[in-house]
Amino acid sequence: MDRGKTIAEKILSAKSGVDAYSGQIVKANVDYVMVNDVTGPIAFREFEGLSMEPQKDKIVLIPDHYVPNKDVASAEQAKEMREFARRWQIANYFEVGRSGVCHQLMIDEGFAAPGRLIVGADSHTCTYGGLGAFSTGVGSTEAAAVFATGRLWFKVPESIKVELTGSFRKGVGGKDLAIRMITDIGVDGATYKAIEFSGEGLASISVSDRLTVANMAIEAGGKAGIFPCDELTEEYIKDRVRGKYERYYADEDAEYCQMLHYDLGEIEPMVAFPHLPENGRPVREADVAIDQAWLGSCTNGRIEDLRIAAEVIKGRKVHPNVRFIVVPASMTVYRQALDEGLISLFIEAGAFVSGPTCGACLGGHMGILAAGERCVASTNRNFIGRMGHKDSEVYLAGPAVVAASAVAGRIITPDNLEEI
Amino acid sequence: MDVLKGKAWCFGDHVDTDQIIPAERLVAENLDHLNEFIFEKVRPGMAQAVQKGDIIVAGRNFGCGSSREHAPRSLLQAGISCVVAESFARIFFRNSLNVGLLLIECSADVSEGDLLEVRPKEGKLINLSNGMEFDFQQYPEFISELVSSGGLLELIREGRF
Numbered sequence: 129m130d131r132g133k134t135i136a137e138k139i140l141s142a143k144s145g146v147d148a149y150s151g152q153i154v155k156a157n158v159d160y161v162m163v164n165d166v167t168g169p170i171a172f173r174e175f176e177g178l179s180m181e182p183q184k185d186k187i188v189l190i191p192d193h194y195v196p197n198k199d200v201a202s203a204e205q206a207k208e209m210r211e212f213a214r215r216w217q218i219a220n221y222f223e224v225g226r227s228g229v230c231h232q233l234m235i236d237e238g239f240a241a242p243g244r245l246i247v248g249a250d251s252h253t254c255t256y257g258g259l260g261a262f263s264t265g266v267g268s269t270e271a272a273a274v275f276a277t278g279r280l281w282f283k284v285p286e287s288i289k290v291e292l293t294g295s296f297r298k299g300v301g302g303k304d305l306a307i308r309m310i311t312d313i314g315v316d317g318a319t320y321k322a323i324e325f326s327g328e329g330l331a332s333i334s335v336s337d338r339l340t341v342a343n344m345a346i347e348a349g350g351k352a353g354i355f356p357c358d359e360l361t362e363e364y365i366k367d368r369v370r371g372k373y374e375r376y377y378a379d380e381d382a383e384y385c386q387m388l389h390y391d392l393g394e395i396e397p398m399v400a401f402p403h404l405p406e407n408g409r410p411v412r413e414a415d416v417a418i419d420q421a422w423l424g425s426c427t428n429g430r431i432e433d434l435r436i437a438a439e440v441i442k443g444r445k446v447h448p449n450v451r452f453i454v455v456p457a458s459m460t461v462y463r464q465a466l467d468e469g470l471i472s473l474f475i476e477a478g479a480f481v482s483g484p485t486c487g488a489c490l491g492g493h494m495g496i497l498a499a500g501e502r503c504v505a506s507t508n509r510n511f512i513g514r515m516g517h518k519d520s521e522v523y524l525a526g527p528a529v530v531a532a533s534a535v536a537g538r539i540i541t542p543d544n545l546e547e548i
Numbered sequence: 549m550d551v552l553k554g555k556a557w558c559f560g561d562h563v564d565t566d567q568i569i570p571a572e573r574l575v576a577e578n579l580d581h582l583n584e585f586i587f588e589k590v591r592p593g594m595a596q597a598v599q600k601g602d603i604i605v606a607g608r609n610f611g612c613g614s615s616r617e618h619a620p621r622s623l624l625q626a627g628i629s630c631v632v633a634e635s636f637a638r639i640f641f642r643n644s645l646n647v648g649l650l651l652i653e654c655s656a657d658v659s660e661g662d663l664l665e666v667r668p669k670e671g672k673l674i675n676l677s678n679g680m681e682f683d684f685q686q687y688p689e690f691i692s693e694l695v696s697s698g699g700l701l702e703l704i705r706e707g708r709f
Contacts, residue, residue, distance in 0.1 A: 153690050155709070169576040170617055174701055194575070201575035208576055251615040251639055267617035267643035273700045277709065281690075281700075315562055316609035320638050349612060351638055404562060490571045490614070511566045511613060518589040 132379025134287040135354045136322040139262040139376055143245040150286040150383075158186060159244040161274035164230050164486075165191035165206050167249030170268035172212045175275045182216050183278040188239055189213050189221040190230040193486045198493035228458025228484035231255040231343065231426035236460045241365060242357035243374035247271065247280060251346045252426050252508065258339035259365060260357035260375065262322075265346060285351045286385040287322040288313075292329030294393035299542055301436070302337030303428055303506065303526030305390065306344035307398035311408030312388070319349030321385065324378060329392045330355065335364040336432035340526075343427045344508055347405040397541045399504070400524040403512045411529055414539040418523070420503040421452045421534035422515075425489040428506035428527050429457030431464045437531035438470040440542045446478035447537030453488070453495045454481045479534070491515050497522075504533045552629045552650075552666040553676075554601035556658045557594065563606050564613035565640065569622045571614075582622035600627035603666065605658045607633065611640025620649040630666055632656055632673060632684075645691060646699040654684035 133141065137149055144154035161183075163171045168189065175182065191209055194202035213221035220239075227233055231252055234240045242260030247253060251265035266280065274280050290309070310317070323345050325338075333341075338355045345353025355361075357375045399414050401407040423429070423437050434456060446452040454474050456462040462483060465471050474481050488495030489507040497503055497520035505515065510522035523539060532542040566589075573585040586595045604610075604623065610633035611619060620643050623631065630650035644651050650666075654673055658664065662677035673682040687695060694700060703709040 166571075166574045167615065167617070170579065170621075173579075178701060178704060180704075193571075201577050205576040249615055249617075251613065253615075265615040265639050267615055267639060267646060269617060269646040269699065269701060270642065273704055273709070276704055279709070281709075315612060316635060316637070319609065319635065349609060349637055491566070492571060509564075509566070509613060511564045513570060513589040514566055 131383060132381035134322065134378050134382045134384065135324055135356060135376050136262055136285055136287050136352060139243060139245055140282055140284050142374065148284045150284050152284045153281055154284060155279050155281050156245055158247055158274050158278060158280055160186055160188055160239045160246045161271050162188040162190060162230055162234060162246070162248035162250070162253065163268065163271050164193055164250055165195060165209055166193045167268045167271065168209045168212070169205055171249060171271040171275065172208060174269050174272035178272070178276050180276045182218070182275045184216060184218055186278055187218050187220060187275055188234065189218060190227060190233050191224065192228065192230045193490065194492050195224050195485060226459060228461065229426045229429060229486055232429060232457035232461065235339070236368060236458050238365065238368040238370040241369045241373035242361060243376050247274060252343050254345045254350065254352050255339055255343040255426055257342035257345065257352050257354040258335060259361055260355060262352050262354065264351050285320055285322045287324045288318055288386040288388060289384040290323055290325045291387065291389045292325060292327040292333070292392055294329055294391045295332035296392045296395060299528050300395050300397055301526050302333065302340035304395050304398045305392065306341045307400050307405065307408040307524060308390070308395055309388070310344060310348045310405045313348055315347060315404050315406045316349040318345065321350055322352040322354060323348070323350050325355045326378065330358065332392065334432060335360050336430045339430070340427055344405070347508055397526065397529050399529060399539055400510055402510050402521040402523065405508070405510060405524060411525065411539060411541045416502060416523060416539045418450060418504050418533055418538060419501040420495060420497065421450055421530050422488060422495055422503055422505040422507065423453070423527055423530050424455030424457060425486065425507040426457060427508045429455060429461065431461050433506060433527040434461065434465045434470050436527040438473050440528055440531035440545070441477045441535060442473055444477060444535045446534050449537050450534050452479040452534035454479050455487055455494070456484055458484050488515050504530050504539050506530045552601065554603040554629050554664060555599060556603050556605045556660060556662045556664050557598070558658060558660045559604060559606040561607035562609045562612055565611055565616050565619040566613055568611070568619040569616065574616060574618055581625070582618050583626035586622050586626050595626060598626050598628065601629045602627060603664050604628055604631045605656060606631065608635045610636050612637035615639045617643045617647065620644040620647050624649050645695055646701070648699060652684050654682050656682040
């Protein structure tokens, strides 16, 4: 075929050795396969049933959902992962205390890098597209298949091109762009597709914000969300990345199934109302009292997010009716926040700060909601009962809004906090 | 695949995997009895009432959200014979192929409790309660081979992947 390729087509061509275009099914070599404590046990059982040797160097095992163990059942399951790692001598097992939320750890530890093909038995594996990787979520059985063969089949996706111009206004970031976009195209607007970002606006988006946007691609049903690698990417990964990596860029004559354009300067602080991420509204239209504010997760638990929240909350106090829970996404982030004085600042303000875990983001532990309670969270999903009781509500927002809301006791932007 | 017959359980659009099986049930000790927890937050009692062969009928984007394979597994364990939806979320779709849950992409006029007959080979869904018939596309060749082989791991076992 004589036409250009998207980044997704290029990476899947390179990894499969086939000149592949959207719609084709290819078998591709996977660079890394990651499972967590929830999806791992099924993968381990399925893999053991194959009686094959594992592709040890490609496997990454990260307990994060229910650790530190929340109860006996979680302890047993985390133990299963630990034992699997020992039995097969898998070096890339990350114990509590040297670990974190799996996607942040994949970045901290340098597994995620431009041009790589990474799968993970966790839907937010698409996060590494923020660095220019093609990464996507799979099930446990498929993870077991990669454990055994190092390969997986992929239908090469069509791509939606998102052209970005301008730059974010102060107090606006990746989460606001993600919610805006998902609200525009819907929670199935990118199903089976890759979302490829481009345009002069990219240069002004921090890598942390790109990771947030790529992370949320799955909330539009996307298979991947990919930002091309640039100087900011290289700077971000230079002290973390393992091994070599390739950079892939889209051809000018690549074909896209849909084009979107955003002027970043026009994006407002957004909040997604229950119970779908597509229910985005500008924060200025929200009038919602909250019981809890939760900062963390693979979406917005990075040091950059903590800095934004800390700046908002500095010198202020958490509202008497609110629990503000801060969960750095990895021990590295935690340590950085400690060194920068952010942890003290949160504690001064009256926040609860914990070590890294997925925790309450998925309704696990460390901040579960009771019936009727409302939480503004820097997380990725606001499904029915996602953070606890079926009659609780989750509102998704970026770190600035989460911190401002913790102070105000209702969902608000930092600008409006000045008036309180 | 044989003709399937079962009673319909109707759902709307965007049924997420947290609804199918909540996160708090995702522990290894539950893996053999995930069926006890299906839709417990949004349709309490369904897990106990569902009969072998029953069919879930839904709108767009069924199975969106998390990659938990527990979702299709829990439906299979509950005896659900297939899920009919206008569209499926990607990871749920792939997971279902590997665990052997039949998915049918079709927009059908079905009410709660209708008796449905599915003829996979003919690509036909018949609502025996209202007499209406609906056509659906069969899986493409690669996927049909994957499913008829028993999923990806069977292909690997046979040295075909």
